Amino acid sequence: MTRAFLVVMDSVGIGGAPDADRFFNGDVSDTGANTLAHISQACAEGRAEDGRSGPLCLPNLDALGLGAATRLASGSETPGLEVDPSGRWGCAREHSLGKDTPSGHWELAGLPVPWDWHYFPDTTPTFPADLSRAAAQAAGTDGILGDCHASGTTIIADLGAEHMRTGWPICYTSADSVFQIAAHEESFGLDRLLDMCKALAPRLHEMKVGRVIARPFTGSPDQGFTRTTNRKDFAILPPAPVLTNWVQDAGRRVHAVGKIGDVFSMQGIDTLRKGSDAELMGHLSDLVDQAEEGTLTFANFVEFDSLYGHRRDISGYARALEWFDREIGLILNKLRPGDLMLLTADHGNDPSWIGTDHTREQAPVLIAGQGTGQIGAVDFADVAASIAHHLNIPAQGPGKSFL
Numbered sequence: 517m518t519r520a521f522l523v524v525m526d527s528v529g530i531g532g533a534p535d536a537d538r539f540f541n542g543d544v545s546d547t548g549a550n551t552l553a554h555i556s557q558a559c560a561e562g563r564a565e566d567g568r569s570g571p572l573c574l575p576n577l578d579a580l581g582l583g584a585a586t587r588l589a590s591g592s593e594t595p596g597l598e599v600d601p602s603g604r605w606g607c608a609r610e611h612s613l614g615k616d617t618p619s620g621h622w623e624l625a626g627l628p629v630p631w632d633w634h635y636f637p638d639t640t641p642t643f644p645a646d647l648s649r650a651a652a653q654a655a656g657t658d659g660i661l662g663d664c665h666a667s668g669t670t671i672i673a674d675l676g677a678e679h680m681r682t683g684w685p686i687c688y689t690s691a692d693s694v695f696q697i698a699a700h701e702e703s704f705g706l707d708r709l710l711d712m713c714k715a716l717a718p719r720l721h722e723m724k725v726g727r728v729i730a731r732p733f734t735g736s737p738d739q740g741f742t743r744t745t746n747r748k749d750f751a752i753l754p755p756a757p758v759l760t761n762w763v764q765d766a767g768r769r770v771h772a773v774g775k776i777g778d779v780f781s782m783q784g785i786d787t788l789r790k791g792s793d794a795e796l797m798g799h800l801s802d803l804v805d806q807a808e809e810g811t812l813t814f815a816n817f818v819e820f821d822s823l824y825g826h827r828r829d830i831s832g833y834a835r836a837l838e839w840f841d842r843e844i845g846l847i848l849n850k851l852r853p854g855d856l857m858l859l860t861a862d863h864g865n866d867p868s869w870i871g872t873d874h875t876r877e878q879a880p881v882l883i884a885g886q887g888t889g890q891i892g893a894v895d896f897a898d899v900a901a902s903i904a905h906h907l908n909i910p911a912q913g914p915g916k917s918f919l
């Protein structure tokens with residue numbers, strides 16, 4: 517028996533999506549977006565010097581094949597990431613029609629999304645009137661604030677004071693299929709916000725809106741407002757069994773780390789560990805020490821995306837990558853013979869790109885513990901099939917093992 521560790525570096529895309537021209541940030545298509553390559557180029561050119569300096573330094577990820585995978589996916593230069601890989605490596609493309617977290621994770625788990633998500637138009641108001649009324653009713657207020665496309669940090673800066681004065685929840689969306697509700701943890705109440713999201717979720721899921729997301733924040737008009745880590749996503753249930761179910765159905769256990777619990781609505785998950793990315797790294801390290809033979813550990817590190825990609829903060833994204841590289845190096849050293857650790861991403865979020873939304877890109881596939889060599893260009897669903905193959909359990913869906 518062996519163990520598998522599937523680690524999603526949220527939004528660490530490597531460019532080259534063949535269908536990028538069908539995805540947009542505002543009016544601009546995602547053709548040419550490349551999260552990793554553009555960060556490495558900015559670092560090499562001295563354009564990412566805030567809290568760090570010089571060329572992007574990712575020796576552990578590059579040794580696994582990150583630079584090589586980026587060049588394979590997109591042909592882009594990756595200054596600073598130039599070694600010959602000693603891991604198994606390749607790039608993966610997504611087929612689902614969304615470029616968000618559920619689409620990416622479900623497809624990596626073997627289930628390309630079989631429907632078109634519902635998106636709200638980039639108009640104000642963005643929500644149909646009956647939905648806004650239902651949201652106000654769920655909050656017990658006379659109305660809602662926002663009702664538009666927005667960046668989550670900008671909208672609480674703009675509307676946080678009015679929210680505290682009126683008590684009305686701030687409802688907004690993005691280029692993703694999401695209904696987000698921001699509310700103050702104390703003045704509005706965290707439990708009340710979570711109850712409101714839970715009450716609205718079935719109606720939105722019925723419309724094929726992928727997620728209702730609680731976005732609690734703290735602070736004051738004088739001091740400014742800050743989001744807390746009590747974010748919670750209420751996602752549509754996957755419509756068919758996914759990797760986590762396959763593993764459980766074979767009598768094995770599944771350990772989830774981070775937002776994996778929310779993304780799969782806890783389907784097929786035995787244990788869940790949450791926290792900041794720094795805390796999640798500790799949980800992943802503990803699981804490498806303790807996870808039982810035959811188990812799957814499935815982790816997501818979200819802060820690349822939430823703190824830096826959406827905020828278009830190149831230096832911050834580079835710092836996060838360099839931190840992750842140092843930490844994962846320590847964990848890779850602890851893998852046991854036969855273990856597999858596969859690092860990948862669910863979509864891109866190029867911090868040098870226009871707008872604040874995700875970017876359609878290919879994902880890296882970096883495999884530790886299973887020898888050296890190129891796996892080439894594969895599909896997201898092949899990741900699930902390969903992990904099932906490694907664990908010696910039956911797979912479902914369209915994926916084919918590259919191991």
Ligand SMILES: O=P(O)(O)O[C@H]1O[C@H](CO)[C@@H](O)[C@H]1O
Nearest residue numbers: 666667668669690692694826
């Ligand atoms: O700007 P914030 O609130 O971080 O929102 C971002 O987070 C959402 C869910 O991951 C995305 O759809 C994007 O809009």
Ligand SMILES: [Mn+2]
Nearest residue numbers: 526527617862
């Ligand atoms: Mn994501």
Ligand SMILES: [Mn+2]
Nearest residue numbers: 821822826874
């Ligand atoms: Mn995101």
